[in-house]
Each structure stands twice: as structure tokens, then as C-alpha cells.
Amino acid sequence: MTTIKTIGRYCVTDENGYIKNDSDIQKIDTKYLEVIDKVKEKYLHFWEIIFTAFIFEGQYHVV
Secondary structure (H helix, E strand, O other): OOOOOOOOOOOOEOOOOOEOOOOOHHHOOHHHHHHHHHHHHHHHHHOOOOOOEEEEOOEEEEO
């Protein structure tokens, strides 16, 4: 049987229903800080062309 894990959270919205950016380094689980640092080291020299980087459970995707 498939089980669905409860992970993540709902995004905070403003009075118009738009998603608010409430991101903060303090909210990142410390187990992910090492991979975040590695991604930053590897891609920081591309900062002019990188729009965003997504890191999900140890995997990363740079756009």
C-alpha cells in the first residue's frame, strides 16, 4: 500500500492571496546546509545567469 508522507508546509499568503516570501536561512534544516554550501561553491561564478536553485532532499537543480 502506498503511504503519503506529510512533508513541507503551506505557503503564507497576503490579503490578496499572493504568496509571501517568508524564506529565511534559519528555517533550513541543518542537515541540508552542507549540500547548499557545495551548490553555492560550484555555481556561484554563474550568478549572472542563474535564476534560482532548487534543493530537494539532497538533490539540486539549477535554473
